[in-house]
Amino acid sequence: MSTTPVIRIEDLSKRFVIRKEKSLKERLLNFGRSNLHKEDFWALRDVDLEIEAGTTVGLVGPNGSGKSTLLKTIGGIIQPTTGSVLLRGRLAALLELGAGFHPDLTGRENVYLNASILGLSRQTTDRYFDAIVEFSGIERFIDTQVKFYSSGMYVRLAFAVAVHVDPDILLVDEVLAVGDEPFQRKCLERIRTFQKEGRTIILVSHGLDQVAEFCDRAVVLENGRVAADGAPEDALMVLRADFEVARQADLARLAAASPQDAAAAARFTGISVRSDDSEGGRPVVDEGETITIAMEVRSDAELRDWSIEVGIATPLGNPLFVTTTEMLGIDLAPLQGTRQFTLTLPEVHLGSGDYAVRTTLRSGDGAEIHYVPVGAQFSVRTAGSSRGHVFMPAIFEAH
Numbered sequence: 001m002s003t004t005p006v007i008r009i010e011d012l013s014k015r016f017v018i019r020k021e022k023s024l025k026e027r028l029l030n031f032g033r034s035n036l037h038k039e040d041f042w043a044l045r046d047v048d049l050e051i052e053a054g055t056t057v058g059l060v061g062p063n064g065s066g067k068s069t070l071l072k073t074i075g076g077i078i079q080p081t082t083g084s085v086l087l088r089g090r091l092a093a094l095l096e097l098g099a100g101f102h103p104d105l106t107g108r109e110n111v112y113l114n115a116s117i118l119g120l121s122r123q124t125t126d127r128y129f130d131a132i133v134e135f136s137g138i139e140r141f142i143d144t145q146v147k148f149y150s151s152g153m154y155v156r157l158a159f160a161v162a163v164h165v166d167p168d169i170l171l172v173d174e175v176l177a178v179g180d181e182p183f184q185r186k187c188l189e190r191i192r193t194f195q196k197e198g199r200t201i202i203l204v205s206h207g208l209d210q211v212a213e214f215c216d217r218a219v220v221l222e223n224g225r226v227a228a229d230g231a232p233e234d235a236l237m238v239l240r241a242d243f244e245v246a247r248q249a250d251l252a253r254l255a256a257a258s259p260q261d262a263a264a265a266a267r268f269t270g271i272s273v274r275s276d277d278s279e280g281g282r283p284v285v286d287e288g289e290t291i292t293i294a295m296e297v298r299s300d301a302e303l304r305d306w307s308i309e310v311g312i313a314t315p316l317g318n319p320l321f322v323t324t325t326e327m328l329g330i331d332l333a334p335l336q337g338t339r340q341f342t343l344t345l346p347e348v349h350l351g352s353g354d355y356a357v358r359t360t361l362r363s364g365d366g367a368e369i370h371y372v373p374v375g376a377q378f379s380v381r382t383a384g385s386s387r388g389h390v391f392m393p394a395i396f397e398a399h
């Protein structure tokens with residue numbers, strides 16, 4: 001695989017001007033002038049990215065963080081306010097539903113129009129036409145105006161065109177999600193083929209597991225800026241942690257609306273992993289050895305009939321192990337104030353890698369009182385005789 005950048009984004013920013021209705025007071029004060037006032041909104045700020053040929057990059061982030069704006073800027077559909085995008089090679093893009101299709105033209109006419117915009121001659125498109133229609137699976141509607149298409153039919157045809165025009169770079173926004181399951185699977189298979197052929201793909205997705213599975217790299221956008229960029233596992237961990245911060249802030253806001261409940265709410269006030277060894281500040285345990293998870297819980301009001309759940313998850317948040325005080329047959333005494341607890345796992349049989357400890361406080365009916373998805377992290381070291389999240393001794397013999 002070559003390491004030449006095929007996309008170079010430098011210092012890219014995009015400003016939108018939003019027009020808002022003025023309040024009644026503002027209207028009275030500005031009598032006679034427009035009822036709208038303008039506000040600048042920066043959808044992208046100082047984005048620098050270099051994307052190497054042959055990589056699949058997942059663009060992730062909360063709603064409104066600028067993913068589609070970045071993809072459209074790369075696709076040349078919107079112009080940046082500052083900065084530049086340099087591309088090497090033919091680009092095909094699947095952006096907003098309907099982008100690139102003319103509603104009054106038929107599917108057939110749109111295939112030719114689209115292909116010619118992407119630089120294909122009529123003869124070349126003639127050659128690909130049947131394959132495009134077959135891939136799309138909408139033969140019956142190919143001579144219908146696309147304004148009568150369902151959103152799924154739109155995407156089927158648009159994806160079919162995009163993958164048949166021999167692009168070096170493929171941009172795919174969330175649109176694939178509107179296709180039905182068999183079609184999505186077909187698209188993902190095609191994307192895999194593209195990867196093997198060394199093409200470059202940028203994929204916007206809210207499916208973080210999908211990004212982890214398909215992408216070599218993930219870029220996290222938050223408020224128009226790059227918040228993390230790197231191996232999917234690391235970048236997605238940043239995003240998940242930020243989602244959790246936002247969720248806790250939401251909970252805090254809700255709690256602030258009823259301060260009595262907030263003060264009374266029980267919560268974890270400390271979670272750590274103890275082991276004999278550490279690397280770069282992170283506890284490390286050798287396979288087969290012991291770790292101890294220490295927790296501190298605080299409740300200002302008396303907490304009765306409650307339990308603690310402790311889990312171990314991969315950096316991407318997939319749970320591997322869960323136990324609860326209930327499962328362990330332990331009845332926790334009522335709690336008022338602060339108390340410490342430990343859970344000891346005398347033999348850790350995980351594979352090499354990093355893990356997160358997640359903890360949940362639950363009331364007697366199982367309802368969640370406080371959930372901490374990444375309370376602490378630790379690494380496991382093995383002899384290196386296997387890969388995967390579970391460690392098992394392996395003996396190989398010739399007979």
Ligand SMILES: Nc1ncnc2c1ncn2[C@@H]1O[C@H](COP(=O)(O)OP(=O)(O)OP(=O)(O)O)[C@@H](O)[C@H]1O
Nearest residue numbers: 016017018043061062063064065066067068069070
């Ligand atoms: N044409 C426009 N005019 C004004 N504001 C816009 C325009 N296009 C996008 N925005 C704003 O820019 C921000 C980023 O939008 P964008 O669609 O890029 O986000 P996104 O990360 O793709 O979100 P989602 O996950 O919801 O699809 C949003 O706040 C959006 O309202």
